[in-house]
Amino acid sequence: xxxxxxxxxxxxxxEEKVSWNKIGILWKxxxxxxxxxxxxxxxxxxxxxxxxxxDKPGETETWLEEEGK
Numbered sequence: 001x002x003x004x005x006x007x008x009x010x011x012x013x014x015e016e017k018v019s020w021n022k023i024g025i026l027w028k029x030x031x032x033x034x035x036x037x038x039x040x041x042x043x044x045x046x047x048x049x050x051x052x053x054x055d056k057p058g059e060t061e062t063w064l065e066e067e068g069k
Contacts, residue, residue: 001025001026001027002025002026002027003022003024003025003026004022004023004024004025004026004035004037005020005021005022005023006020006021006023007019007020008020008021022038023037023038023039024036024037024038026047032046033046033047033048034046034047035047
């Protein structure tokens with residue numbers, strides 16, 4: 001099981017501090033991976049390995065390709 005966290009930087013006096021806020025969990029059960037985000041209660045998120053473009057018939061550019069990543 002893994003914690004899903006977001007980083008928050010803040011100043012306390014003259015010192016810069018970092019806080020890791022837990023927003024959910026990620027876990028593997030068998031060959032499947034799931035996530036739960038605490039701000040979306042009751043929703044189970046399934047996580048899939050990204051397939052190659054040629055493996056996805058009828059698929060156009062993905063948002064990652066559009067962003068130039």
